[in-house]
Amino acid sequence: MNKLKQFILMLVMMFAVFLPLSNLTIKADQTDTSLEDIKKSGKLVVGLSADYPPYEFTAKVDGKTEYVGIDIEIAKKLAKDLGVKLEIKNMSFDSLLVALETNKVDAIISAMNPTPERKASVDFSDIYYSGKQYIVINKKDASKYKNLADFKGQTVGAQNGSLQYNLVKDQMPGTTVKGLSKLNNLVLALQSGKINGIAMEEPTAKAYVANNNQLLAFDPGFSVSSDQTGSAIAFRKNSPALVAAANKTLAQIKKQNLLDTKYVPEAAKYMETTTKNNTMMSYWTYFAKGIEYTLIITVTAIFFGFILGTLLSLMRLSKNKLLHSIAVCYIEFIRGTPLMVQVMFVYFGVGAVIQSLPALVAGIIATALNSAAYIAEVIRSGIESIPTGQTEAARSLGMTQKDTYRYVVIPQALKNIWPALGNEFVTLIKESSIVSIIGVGDLMYQTQLVQSATYKGVMPLFIAMVIYFIMTFSLSKLLNLFERKLNHG
Amino acid sequence: MDKMIEIKNLKKNYGKNEVLKDITETVDKGQVICVIGPSGSGKSTFLRCLNVLEKPTSGKIIFDGQDLAHISEKQLNVLREKMGMVFQGFNLFPNMSVLENIKLAPMKVKNVDEKTATERGKELLDKVGLLDKADQFPDSLSGGQKQRVAIARALAMDPEVILFDEPTSALDPEMVGEVLKVMQDLADSGMTMVVVTHEMGFAREVADEVWFMADGYVQEIGSPEEIFEHPKSARAKDFLAKVL
Numbered sequence: 001m002n003k004l005k006q007f008i009l010m011l012v013m014m015f016a017v018f019l020p021l022s023n024l025t026i027k028a029d030q031t032d033t034s035l036e037d038i039k040k041s042g043k044l045v046v047g048l049s050a051d052y053p054p055y056e057f058t059a060k061v062d063g064k065t066e067y068v069g070i071d072i073e074i075a076k077k078l079a080k081d082l083g084v085k086l087e088i089k090n091m092s093f094d095s096l097l098v099a100l101e102t103n104k105v106d107a108i109i110s111a112m113n114p115t116p117e118r119k120a121s122v123d124f125s126d127i128y129y130s131g132k133q134y135i136v137i138n139k140k141d142a143s144k145y146k147n148l149a150d151f152k153g154q155t156v157g158a159q160n161g162s163l164q165y166n167l168v169k170d171q172m173p174g175t176t177v178k179g180l181s182k183l184n185n186l187v188l189a190l191q192s193g194k195i196n197g198i199a200m201e202e203p204t205a206k207a208y209v210a211n212n213n214q215l216l217a218f219d220p221g222f223s224v225s226s227d228q229t230g231s232a233i234a235f236r237k238n239s240p241a242l243v244a245a246a247n248k249t250l251a252q253i254k255k256q257n258l259l260d261t262k263y264v265p266e267a268a269k270y271m272e273t274t275t276k277n278n279t280m281m282s283y284w285t286y287f288a289k290g291i292e293y294t295l296i297i298t299v300t301a302i303f304f305g306f307i308l309g310t311l312l313s314l315m316r317l318s319k320n321k322l323l324h325s326i327a328v329c330y331i332e333f334i335r336g337t338p339l340m341v342q343v344m345f346v347y348f349g350v351g352a353v354i355q356s357l358p359a360l361v362a363g364i365i366a367t368a369l370n371s372a373a374y375i376a377e378v379i380r381s382g383i384e385s386i387p388t389g390q391t392e393a394a395r396s397l398g399m400t401q402k403d404t405y406r407y408v409v410i411p412q413a414l415k416n417i418w419p420a421l422g423n424e425f426v427t428l429i430k431e432s433s434i435v436s437i438i439g440v441g442d443l444m445y446q447t448q449l450v451q452s453a454t455y456k457g458v459m460p461l462f463i464a465m466v467i468y469f470i471m472t473f474s475l476s477k478l479l480n481l482f483e484r485k486l487n488h489g
Numbered sequence: 490m491d492k493m494i495e496i497k498n499l500k501k502n503y504g505k506n507e508v509l510k511d512i513t514e515t516v517d518k519g520q521v522i523c524v525i526g527p528s529g530s531g532k533s534t535f536l537r538c539l540n541v542l543e544k545p546t547s548g549k550i551i552f553d554g555q556d557l558a559h560i561s562e563k564q565l566n567v568l569r570e571k572m573g574m575v576f577q578g579f580n581l582f583p584n585m586s587v588l589e590n591i592k593l594a595p596m597k598v599k600n601v602d603e604k605t606a607t608e609r610g611k612e613l614l615d616k617v618g619l620l621d622k623a624d625q626f627p628d629s630l631s632g633g634q635k636q637r638v639a640i641a642r643a644l645a646m647d648p649e650v651i652l653f654d655e656p657t658s659a660l661d662p663e664m665v666g667e668v669l670k671v672m673q674d675l676a677d678s679g680m681t682m683v684v685v686t687h688e689m690g691f692a693r694e695v696a697d698e699v700w701f702m703a704d705g706y707v708q709e710i711g712s713p714e715e716i717f718e719h720p721k722s723a724r725a726k727d728f729l730a731k732v733l
Contacts, residue, residue, distance in 0.1 A: 398598045
């Protein structure tokens, strides 16, 4: 009965949190202030998935990592024409629309096709570039695959949420479609034989082939209507003023033929230099940055997680029924949902209320909230492992409950839970890799950047694995040392 | 004689299980009382009700003019300073040295300064014959030594009365003597003591009054001689026939 009550209370609390949020995204028929808003804020935040050369990818320019490609140039021009600064947010392609709807970004310039489905939820500019839809295969299969029908019974990959994904699904009956969120990983899958081809746009396909001599690209003859092939800029629904401004910029680009004379050749140049610098050593700064961010996230999260966790464990042990129930609900709920969902919820959901919440802070908050639940349980078990006789002895001497906890129970409990706490720390280093999905520059995220920059899939992953292992292993050794000291002290 | 603790109509239930049914007695100042009786008779519960480690279901515990069963947590903490307790399982703090065990409460509760607390702690350790163990940790002590430290720890708060909850029951037989010796010295010095015990020899030697408990009542009260030589109730006769 008690359990049931707790469960119902938990559901009620969940709805209390979710309901107000669900209202936020549906604000129809408001006056269009899109253009003024951006001019007022002085910056244009553009979302993209920087793993899609030649549209958007990363390259080293004068020793620094920068986003480059056709879309980046368009974004720069648009920001310049609007008279504002440009800020780029890199995230996975399938997070982009949510990011736009929850005001994380002002526009998406990420080779996005204005499909009817997408048009229903966002506004699009005119099409600024159109390419054919290609399929990339392994060169050794060149004789096997010549058109769409040849893939019957095989598997073809495409980026999740992309036009190509739907094309494969609709126009290649008998073919299984495999969706991944990163093109790098699809190329990996292709080369390891997990899939037989990847559907992608012509320029991107050509870019991959140019940088990887084991691949081959061809036009398999997808039938695509004109409004589906092209790339356009996406804005929030009901922002005609901003769309008009973007169309003006795009018209200029077209008039001066900037794409063919400037943007595409420049992108190609970056891709070549990237190919020349293809050794992993030249990307050590990526990994160093990733380690830095991973450590920042982990240490901050464990710090706040520990404080909140201590509080939660005391609440759970409290005689006050309300405090107890809140703690139980929180702990059970957090432990019963995946960290990945929590990270996305904090960034997109809570971030919809607090507009300026940066991805890094959102990532840290989500990981801290998550680890607090686990730490709370560790601390509770530590406190409960202390015999009641200890408390009774202290109380019989006239010590207050607070002092009893502070001087007698907690010090002993901490000693008991030290190994479990250390484990939580080590776990968090690994689990923090999840924050890469919202574009926080941790080690996993940097690894993905290196993958797309070098067109190599396995090596960066291997390096990331080794780095993660070195971090966790040395940390657990360090904790062991500390623990031994504690036991002797 | 002055009254130290007055117990009035004390009852304690755990759910439907009545452990203490109705107890009204008085502990006088300077008195040594030994509470004896068969296991499950409620002796320990009774003792733990006196300093409200167990909250009485009803009734009054009057100590220092206040009813411990019906006062705030804060006031209770103040009165507990004056009512020491020694446990069957010693309950020393394993994360502190012997001396730190003794110093903790005076420093945190009475705000005694470190130097005074150390001096007093050493004095008390000397009294129980363990001065040389001051810097050791409880783990390295024998059971008898642990219990002597626990007594010193209780004494450090300068209590007016000390409650002993079967202080020798967890000890190996050869260590019982050293603890009883300390307790006897304490009794000789005029300390008011309530001792729940199975040591009939100690009760006979040291007690001013013996309370025989059974079935949640104090069945019989008398001098050791009266209780041990001429028990009146059938329950007492039965019990003493088994243990003596």
